[in-house]
Amino acid sequence: MTTSKSRLLSATTAAALLLASPAAAETLVVSWWGFNGDKLNEFIVQPFQEQCECELVFETGNNADRLNRVQIRGGAGVDVIYLSDSFAQIGVEAGLFQPIDRSLVPNIDGLYEMAQNPHGEFGPAYTIGRVGIVYDAERVTAPITQWEDLWRDDLANALSLPGITTTAGPMVVMIAGEKAGTDAFEDADPAFAEIEALRSNVVTNYNTGSEMINLFSTGEISVSLAQDFALGQLQQAVPSIVWAELEDGDIATLNTVNIPTGAANVELAHEFINFILDPERQALLARNGVDAPVATAVDLTEEEAAQWTYGDGMIAGLQRIDYTQMNAAKTAWIDRWNEVFGM
């Protein structure tokens, strides 16, 4: 064997041993959106890496893309996955997540009740939000005060709805059902008749928050449905945008954390979930504009809470969605929605 060959063999063996070492196994793979990267790095990634003496590795993308990747890999490749509640429910129903061992996540007990177990024994919510109506007060003269206002004649060719495949999209069908006086889950026909009637008000539908912000800033639309996390960016782009105070209440959205069935580092995943649910961490994230808190011990000033879904009063007034029912209906709704907007 030549010297160079033996060196190469030694180097390869050393590399293989290094990769197989226990230190390399202490890696936690987190799948999340990747928004607020710098802040997440400062308030979650760095402090947790110091605490666990491990390394965090990330997979980023939107809900559907990331859940799809986990599904394709049969639940493997990721230790913790952040998802909105509607997509988390899809994962639960597909058998992609494992139950949470609550003895390893004591901070769950300190959360609002609706955040503790939104999908039964699976992952908790780490933040809460709401879906409501936003509008440009300079272009919409009469204030919007209820969901039914979306059908108003003065909003012709001024509205963008969230696409049916987004988190908030199917909520439009429910709202339309309520306007028709029926339950869209039991009979979708009246709801879709109302959506057909709404069509003349719709310019286009959006699939991402940034798309919706662009539609406002380019003047294409003056009204939309939005999640509250987008409000800050929206008002930066168009200062005259306001969040409508709806008599019939906004709709709650919960973002959850789950551990996929094929997670390689289950214990560390539990430790990570407990870390992000710690009241001090939750307060830090809320005060720095990252996420609304779900830990009841978090006490925010009025100014700090202004942008968030926060406080017993506001949270009690939110409408809740049954995602088991919604996901069961969603496939048929997607086709019907496409027939209204895509023909």
Place this chain on the structure above:
Amino acid sequence: MTRFAGWILSLPATALVALFLVLPVGATIAATFADPLGITALYEAFFTSGFRRTVLWRTLEIALITTFFSVIVGFFTAYVVARASGRVKSLLIIAAVFPLLTGVIVRSFAWLIILGRNGILNSFLQWTGLTDAPISMLYTQGAVIVAMVYLFVPLMILTLVGVLENIPEDVIQAATSLGATPAAVFRQVVFPLAVPGLIVGAVLVFTGSFTAYATPALLGGERQMTMGTLLHQQAMVSFNWPGASTVAAIMVIVTVAVVLLMTRMARRLNPMAT
């Protein structure tokens, strides 16, 4: 041994193409015939849906119109470029391919700025007094076609310039000296000789516009859903992989059929073209 040298040399590339292109596409198409409800169940589901049929015809329509306008604009631009000389030719080629230096997303976004309610075109129309309020131009089929033509014309020009440059000046002069009018020279000499380039360009444009995703998504939105955006919705959002495979298979079949049709047309126009 030398008889097999060519085969042996091309074996690695052939194996790579088979492994990474033919096999996945073949597997995708094969999967569409393996539905538990029957061999053609997925195709029946596709073609019995009015919405999906609309999406297919719309995509075909957009691709054909885009190809038509790209051929017209590209041919005459390429003709001017091919006939230019020296520095002018270099400048014209740089101008023609300049859009290719930016990505598809950027070029599509440019049209969002041009066609928007507060965009350049609406501002101009109102400034001239031709309109007194903004016109909704985005999220229409026209917006998608305009942007696609803009995307693909440079490809057409690049394909045709080489072909038109290779038409000998002697041939044109000979036709002229025999009494052919400029129109006759174009119709009977230049055009038939340019057919091979036209077909290559048209195939590139058609396949590109028929399978496009980003531009229809940005400028057409949900109201102008195409096969590309439908495929994305089925695979990445609805988690309906059999449905997505069917859309992909139909896209492959339609593309191949249209390419064969174009080749046939080319043979009619110029038997030596292909």
